Amino acid sequence: MSQSLTKLMTDDITTLFVTDRDGNILLANDFTAMTLGITLNELLNSNVYDLVASEIYDTSATIETLKSEKNSEVTLTTQAGYHIQSKSTPIFYPDGTMHLVVTKSEPLTQEEFEELSSNERTQPEKAEEQVEIATSVIAESNEMKKIIRVCKQVASYNSRILLLGESGVGKEVIANFIHRHSQVADDKFVAVNCAAIPESLFESEFFGYEKGTFTGAEKSKPGLIENADGGTLFLDEISEMPLELQAKLLRVLETMTVRRVGGMNEMPVAFRLISASNQNMFELVEQGKFRRDLYYRINAIPVTIPPLRKRKKDILALANYFLDSFNQKYEANVTLSKQHLHHLMSSDWLGNARELKNYIEYVVVTAELPILLQESLVDESIGESDELQALADVYDYPDFIDYVEKIYFQQNLQKNQWNISKTAEDSNVSRPFVYKKIRELELERNDTV
Template sequence: MRQDRPKILVIDDDPKVKWLLSEGLANYFDFVSATSGTEGLQMVTIEKPNLILLDIKMPEMSGIDVLKKLNKMDNRPEVIMLSGHDETHYVVESMKNGAAEFIKKPFDIKEVEIHINAILEQNRLKQEVTHLRTELKAKSLYDAFIGDSPKIVQVKGLVEQVADSELTVLIRGESGTGKEIIARMIHTISSRRDESFTKVNCAAIPRDLLEAELFGYEKGAFTGAHKTKPGRFEVANKGTMFLDEIGDMPLELQSKLLQVLEQQEFVRVGGITNIHVDVRIICATNRNLEEAISRGRFREDLFYRLNEITVFLPPLRDRKEDISLLVNYFIDKYNKLYQRSLSQISQSAMDQLMVVSWPGNVRQLENMIKQVVVRGDESIINDLLINQPTEPGQSSRVSSYRPDVASPSNPGNANQESYSLKQVVADAVSREEKAMISRVLTKTNWNRRKAADLLEISYRSLLYKIKEYGLNELK
């Protein structure tokens, strides 16, 4: 099988060398040759050899210069240098420029064969590892992030393209669309995958503590700073830093972050010396940063610096073709986690899921399927969907959870219709209030404090209303 034999390019101004090699090793390799560096470089592109034997002393261009030019090519073949002189500086220069081996002329043909075989084998292994790694990367990426709608395929493609670069990535999308999984995925398939992934949620840390948390502090910087403490940026050195909810970063810290992005440097709170870090930054937000900029709450220069690449995660309502895949994935996940054996949900239950507008996106769907699996009863989907907003024009298709149909737990049951205007208004208000509270609770993943803030009511009154309307996390 001649075509499978490795092809060796000999670049030597002495044609005898190629002749000697092909005489001695014709059974194992195919030889092509060039008698000058310029000719040799052209042949690399045309012949695509598996390995190059390169003479050092040639009249027009030296072997070292050819090697330097070869280094500018992508995936160049390995090079063995040949030389009648084994002066140390030739050997050193060759190795420094990435030659795989150095053989002194006159050579023993057997020795050349051994070297060629060893290098080709090493190369084969390297290629195999790279190949396996790429496959594995791709597999884990596709396994972890469910969806094959065109929008998601596009997102995955972009993630794969940018993961291995050092570009700062801004991940945007509504709550529950999967921003954090994408951030972790970018880290996992980047060359920093063996280093740490550090997540800081800018909205969860009180603003006066965030600076010390991110950048660390020196002893005595403030009351209570008994000793010097490195910040998260220092801990994340060499790895990836995921700044979640970046839209909530206080303005005064934004300039410090900009400095990290531009100079990879910062000063600890209360410190004077610059600390250098090598950190790849990924940010996420569900806020409208453009609007924050126009209100003077977010620095425009920081926005452009963070936004080298934007990954936009579409809301679930815009990629409904992914719903059934996600449902089956979550059934499987929670079957395993809770040792259940729910097989699938019925077509009619699936149809119900298709008309909802999913304000809480994949997180909301996941929570719902978790409950279905745990309770082993798909009929709860109907209950769970009561008061869920549906897509415009679709609500009438599934009358059981039209927002305007009162459920048994709703105040003002439709069967006991009231003609008192006051009562009708009160009922309508209650219905709307319940729907809104339920929506905001889902949106905040039942974070009651956050929900109370959003609803602009006190925490206590929210707790009261939750009780009054019989809302609970499983419903």
């Protein structure tokens, strides 16, 4: 590795690369330009498709993400002779349409590059990685607190649970919560989105197949049900399962055995089943689109998760959770303005937590871009009274006071580097009062380096 590259790495310069949805480069740095063998000015006036066509590098994670709208990762070689491991992440507008692609790259030694390239040639193609979800449930509203209490209570039993609610309300998060509090918490949690599986592949994906069953079946493969043996099987959007497969799933649940496609033997399985749907399941049953007998099999304990617009207290809690996550992910230190806060509390969030997560990621990623990307999302005329009114509409008096006090003391403690005496003096209160508030409000020191 060259001395200049080593110096750049030890100086901790982030290799950041941002494009719009057409591949035009919006943001880059000298490090990225150097590895490509061009100037920063040339890079900022380029398009990723042109860079690959000009053989400045041989492949592009950015292009993969632009095409698939999913995370991608490639190893590449640039015309300057650098080997790079490149990872791209799509950034979506709050309405779900793709806006930006953020790419981070890490230079590789020759040995690392050869090892990665060898692995890519010899390993079978990996299944698409699951979208990252929160493993802890954010519950500030009374509605969600009740749901958490119920889920925690039933988790220790093997009853089949049906989670209902609009798309994006967090059904998989709740399912994961139940699994982690169940007797099979140490085993696998197999999540399946039934809406994402082509109908022609349902049977082989769910039940697996034996070697030679069809062309290309060079070896036997266990199905998703078999993989969940001993753990939890989560069937999201189960209402999208074809009727023929519903009958076969019903038999599995009745006998707790599974037979692979092309196989002769019934194999015993034991798993915890959690199902979910954003549809009115009873209406689907009445319309003949979902089997009545299967519906009653999976619906021992129904849990309906209300939409985010009906549990406003969770909006701020979720927004802060996502903000912390994305600040850490993108090595940023973005805070929400009063305009953002007003937007949070006044929006309906029809896409629920998924839309909210997209919005917060958008805010973090676009905060430092040298163009006005957010001007359509916030109203600059929003004042402090509007911000407080938005909060007052959501919180009762004690919670409202706690929220304001937490912001006040957190900011003052941070400003005074957690000097209790100075904070007490500036706040015109006693030192014991400050210590009391630190305990009551669960304030934590968060020094930035």
